[in-house]
Amino acid sequence: MRTGRQTFGFEKVFLKTGAAIVGEKEGRGPLKSEFDQILSDDKWDEDSFEKAERKMFRAALETAKRKAGWENEDIDVVIGGDLLNQIVSASFAVRDLSVPFLGVYGACSTICESLLLAGCLIDGGFARRVLCAASSHFSTAERQYRFPLEYGSQMTPTAQWTVTGAGCSALSREESSIRLVGGTVGKIVDFGIKDAANMGAAMAPAAADTIDTYLRETGKTPEDFDRILTGDLGVLGSELFLELMKKRGWKLDNVHQDCGCLIFHPAQTAPMGASGCGCAPVVFNGAIRHAMEAGTVRHVLLAATGAMLSPTTSFQGENIPGICYAVHFARC
Amino acid sequence: MRTGRQTFGFEKVFLKTGAAIVGEKEGRGPLKSEFDQILSDDKWDEDSFEKAERKMFRAALETAKRKAGWENEDIDVVIGGDLLNQIVSASFAVRDLSVPFLGVYGACSTICESLLLAGCLIDGGFARRVLCAASSHFSTAERQYRFPLEYGSQMTPTAQWTVTGAGCSALSREESSIRLVGGTVGKIVDFGIKDAANMGAAMAPAAADTIDTYLRETGKTPEDFDRILTGDLGVLGSELFLELMKKRGWKLDNVHQDCGCLIFHPAQTAPMGASGCGCAPVVFNGAIRHAMEAGTVRHVLLAATGAMLSPTTSFQGENIPGICYAVHFARC
Numbered sequence: 001m002r003t004g005r006q007t008f009g010f011e012k013v014f015l016k017t018g019a020a021i022v023g024e025k026e027g028r029g030p031l032k033s034e035f036d037q038i039l040s041d042d043k044w045d046e047d048s049f050e051k052a053e054r055k056m057f058r059a060a061l062e063t064a065k066r067k068a069g070w071e072n073e074d075i076d077v078v079i080g081g082d083l084l085n086q087i088v089s090a091s092f093a094v095r096d097l098s099v100p101f102l103g104v105y106g107a108c109s110t111i112c113e114s115l116l117l118a119g120c121l122i123d124g125g126f127a128r129r130v131l132c133a134a135s136s137h138f139s140t141a142e143r144q145y146r147f148p149l150e151y152g153s154q155m156t157p158t159a160q161w162t163v164t165g166a167g168c169s170a171l172s173r174e175e176s177s178i179r180l181v182g183g184t185v186g187k188i189v190d191f192g193i194k195d196a197a198n199m200g201a202a203m204a205p206a207a208a209d210t211i212d213t214y215l216r217e218t219g220k221t222p223e224d225f226d227r228i229l230t231g232d233l234g235v236l237g238s239e240l241f242l243e244l245m246k247k248r249g250w251k252l253d254n255v256h257q258d259c260g261c262l263i264f265h266p267a268q269t270a271p272m273g274a275s276g277c278g279c280a281p282v283v284f285n286g287a288i289r290h291a292m293e294a295g296t297v298r299h300v301l302l303a304a305t306g307a308m309l310s311p312t313t314s315f316q317g318e319n320i321p322g323i324c325y326a327v328h329f330a331r332c
Numbered sequence: 333m334r335t336g337r338q339t340f341g342f343e344k345v346f347l348k349t350g351a352a353i354v355g356e357k358e359g360r361g362p363l364k365s366e367f368d369q370i371l372s373d374d375k376w377d378e379d380s381f382e383k384a385e386r387k388m389f390r391a392a393l394e395t396a397k398r399k400a401g402w403e404n405e406d407i408d409v410v411i412g413g414d415l416l417n418q419i420v421s422a423s424f425a426v427r428d429l430s431v432p433f434l435g436v437y438g439a440c441s442t443i444c445e446s447l448l449l450a451g452c453l454i455d456g457g458f459a460r461r462v463l464c465a466a467s468s469h470f471s472t473a474e475r476q477y478r479f480p481l482e483y484g485s486q487m488t489p490t491a492q493w494t495v496t497g498a499g500c501s502a503l504s505r506e507e508s509s510i511r512l513v514g515g516t517v518g519k520i521v522d523f524g525i526k527d528a529a530n531m532g533a534a535m536a537p538a539a540a541d542t543i544d545t546y547l548r549e550t551g552k553t554p555e556d557f558d559r560i561l562t563g564d565l566g567v568l569g570s571e572l573f574l575e576l577m578k579k580r581g582w583k584l585d586n587v588h589q590d591c592g593c594l595i596f597h598p599a600q601t602a603p604m605g606a607s608g609c610g611c612a613p614v615v616f617n618g619a620i621r622h623a624m625e626a627g628t629v630r631h632v633l634l635a636a637t638g639a640m641l642s643p644t645t646s647f648q649g650e651n652i653p654g655i656c657y658a659v660h661f662a663r664c
Contacts, residue, residue: 001458002408002459002460005432006432050644051648076334081437084642084644085417085418085642085643085644086417086437086439086640086642086645087437087640088641088645091520091655092640092650092653094520098519099519100337100518101517101518101519101655102436102438102517103436103438103640104436105419106435113434117434117449120452121452121456124452124453124455125333125456126452127334128334185409185433186433187430187432188423188424188427188433190427308419308423308424308435309418310417310418310420311417312417312420312476313382313420316380316382318424321423321424321427323423
């Protein structure tokens with residue numbers, strides 16, 4: 001049901017289970033016990049990083065499927081995407097499953113865009129069981145978006161470290177302990193940021209816009225949530241986001257966390273934390289889902305943000321517009 | 333409503349209007365009188381081909397909006413994408429509209445994926461008015477997927493010419509003379525084709541799979557349609573498609589047309605015809621929509637296909653998997 005200009009409410013959509021597969025470095029971070037599988041190394045017995053990312057995406061789908069007790073025929077549709085050109089991690093990973101596929105692209109907001117669409121398809125009577133998945137890989141993203149790895153380029157002070165990981169959520173009409181309550185479709189928000197090494201700043205205004213919209217259009221307040229989780233704003237982006245929310249009249253300091261600041265120990269990573277299309281889905285399907293199942297966390301607003309740039313647009317002097325999709329999960 | 337494993341049926345989803353903006357070469361083809369606007373040249377007063385593609389995408393949205401009599405605030409969501417890395421034509425084009433945006437990627441099948449999702453959102457009660465759009469540009473696609481334009485590379489005998497064009501459909505709950513009846517979500521189909529200069533062959537099996545599925549899951553036959561339109565299989569791909577359909581028991585020779593074979597005079601283009609993410613949306617929103625409004629064509633199955641490759645997957649020796657989404661429009 002449409003409950004506002006940009007906001008949907010769902011009646012009967014449940015999170016059955018989830019899966020999180022991460023890289024070796026992520027597997028040494030503070031959330032290491034929350035993941036289903038940790039890669040032995042970044043190539044995971046494949047002959048390219050791209051093939052390793054695809055294998056990880058496939059493993060996330062297969063793990064969620066197994067935990068849900070589903071066969072391929074039970075899955076009505078897979079919705080997902082990734083950061084690689086032409087979303088080839090997603091499309092090659094679903095190839096052998098022989099299931100209907102909807103490819104989406106929202107950069108690092110992809111998982112929340114997928115979850116929103118899954119909610120619409122399930123609540124609208126178009127699907128009963130849906131897998132939503134997204135991935136990123138440090139080595140594939142770095143060489144596609146920035147520099148050849150062999151350069152050994154130093155990161156700038158505002159840069160974030162791309163997460164190697166793939167997460168998958170299994171959604172269904174069948175009741176379970178976690179309900180997808182609703183969510184908000186974002187707009188493209190452009191704050192005039194041009195620095196491709198400062199994604200947090202480019203995405204923070206979109207996060208503020210979408211989360212403010214969800215709160216206003218549902219009449220909720222930050223106090224209604226145990227966690228308002230942004231995807232990968234990092235340290236600097238989170239500061240900007242909290243500042244922008246304060247200007248809109250919301251004080252989020254006690255409830256806000258950023259997946260990009262949770263996944264690594266500070267000493268492990270770039271000073272501004274982590275980012276990447278796989279960041280929010282592995283943190284959510286690992287740690288957050290477990291806490292919700294245990295009942296220690298009851299209301300979560302997951303708001304993943306994407307920077308809608310390409311190397312070409314940056315070369316051509318364009319700004320970096322951002323987008324954010326938010327989804328609200330509740331412990332029943 | 334879900335009416336089969338992969339197929340949806342819609343109750344109240346209507347095509348209000350559409351828009352088609354094309355390049356100068358397309359504007360000299362047999363459908364020239366069907367388009368809303370024809371570019372003066374491939375750069376359209378911009379300083380790069382990418383900016384011209386984006387301007388064309390924006391013009392398609394604005395034209396459809398104007399013809400529908402909608403303001404930005406009336407649009408519940410824009411769904412769309414394009415062939416450029418990170419779908420920057422779509423995301424930059426919607427930036428200034430300040431409307432909710434869902435970015436999708438299905439290569440040249442993007443318009444039909446968008447239309448299917450729009451149907452679900454409207455029929456499920458999540459949106460009332462939706463714009464679906466997709467674009468491609470010969471000069472941006474050629475240099476991203478193949479060779480720098482300056483090389484002046486010769487096309488191979490099986491290559492197709494990428495259409496410069498952007499098309500947009502305005503869908504709504506409000507009754508109009510054309511109804512979106514339903515459609516089918518495709519699976520990734522891999523026939524083992526590796527030749528990136530023979531996209532028709534890579535995509536034909538996906539077209540056969542999805543169209544066969546729509547016919548089987550709805551109990552319809554080819555005789556129920558005035559046109560079964562594929563997106564951009566071209567001459568060779570269409571032959572393969574008809575052959576594959578014959579093996580599945582369907583004779584389509586009298587009802588099948590391919591948008592990639594309709595848009596240019598044979599002397600104007602590559603021997604195998606045209607292709608591109610903008611091909612199906614400009615042919616459909618131009619010529620086909622006009623024929624449906626006039627009542628000369630009543631039932632159309634529009635099945636756009638996408639080749640889910642990237643230059644990286646081809647360099648790494650992968651096959652080219654295809655996907656196809658089908659949508660059924662009917663004159664009321």
